[in-house]
Amino acid sequence: QKEVEQNSGPLSVPEGAIASLNCTYSDRGSQSFFWYRQYSGKSPELIMSIYSNGDKEDGRFTAQLNKASQYVSLLIRDSQPSDSATYLCAVNMQGNTPLVFGKGTRLSVIA
Amino acid sequence: EAGVAQSPRYKIIEKRQSVAFWCNPISGHATLYWYQQILGQGPKLLIQFQNNGVVDDSQLPKDRFSAERLKGVDSTLKIQPAKLEDSAVYLCASSLRMILDRRYNEQFFGPGTRLTVL
Numbered sequence: 001q002k003e004v005e006q007n008s009g010p011l012s013v014p015e016g017a018i019a020s021l022n023c024t025y026s027d028r029g030s031q032s033f034f035w036y037r038q039y040s041g042k043s044p045e046l047i048m049s050i051y052s053n054g055d056k057e058d059g060r061f062t063a064q065l066n067k068a069s070q071y072v073s074l075l076i077r078d079s080q081p082s083d084s085a086t087y088l089c090a091v092n093m094q095g096n097t098p099l100v101f102g103k104g105t106r107l108s109v110i111a
Numbered sequence: 112e113a114g115v116a117q118s119p120r121y122k123i124i125e126k127r128q129s130v131a132f133w134c135n136p137i138s139g140h141a142t143l144y145w146y147q148q149i150l151g152q153g154p155k156l157l158i159q160f161q162n163n164g165v166v167d168d169s170q171l172p173k174d175r176f177s178a179e180r181l182k183g184v185d186s187t188l189k190i191q192p193a194k195l196e197d198s199a200v201y202l203c204a205s206s207l208r209m210i211l212d213r214r215y216n217e218q219f220f221g222p223g224t225r226l227t228v229l
Contacts, residue, residue, distance in 0.1 A: 034217070043220040043222050046220075098159050098167055099154075
């Protein structure tokens with residue numbers, strides 16, 4: 001059974017701080033890793049994808065992948081109240097398997 | 112570029128009734144997915160199509176759920192008869208293709224259909 005684990009939160013951070021969201025996965029064969037942001041009542045929005053060990057930066061977002069530890073994280077720098085949402089970690093095998101999602105971490109950025 | 116379209120956005124039905132959802136993927140996207148998201152959970156795949164063929168329907172409750180993608184573009188998901196536990200958001204997603212190049216497997220979601228079964 002492929003599993004993706006996330007702390008459900010809520011994770012509360014003050015405005016301007018760094019928010020750190022973590023995710024672990026069970027399948028060592030996983031190849032592709034994604035972070036989705038989901039506002040309340042909305043559908044998931046893809047914000048980051050990462051495929052290789054190390055860091056990938058895009059604006060205020062940094063995704064970090066450590067395949068040996070089966071761990072992927074998302075850092076949000078200079079957190080804004082508009083970043084308050086649920087962040088879903090999703091994982092799949094290379095190419096031809098569906099995404100397996102975690103339950104999501106609810107982030108609250110306090111102004 | 113237009114995103115994934117879904118309709119209806121909301122649906123309320125009585126248990127044992129039937130319901131159908133429609134999805135039109137991003138233009139040119141060969142792979143289409145239907146997910147079910149129960150409140151407080153991550154999305155769970157129901158069925159995956161590549162063009163008009165089914166790739167994975169292992170988690171689709173086939174006694175009551177059916178889906179088709181006849182011309183390899185838009186798709187419908189049907190529930191007949193509905194149960195109380197089918198209350199959820201039904202999300203459609205699409206990706207460009209399903210090949211070994213991982214860049215083309217990024218999935219983009221439509222707005223979803225919120226189903227309430229009374």
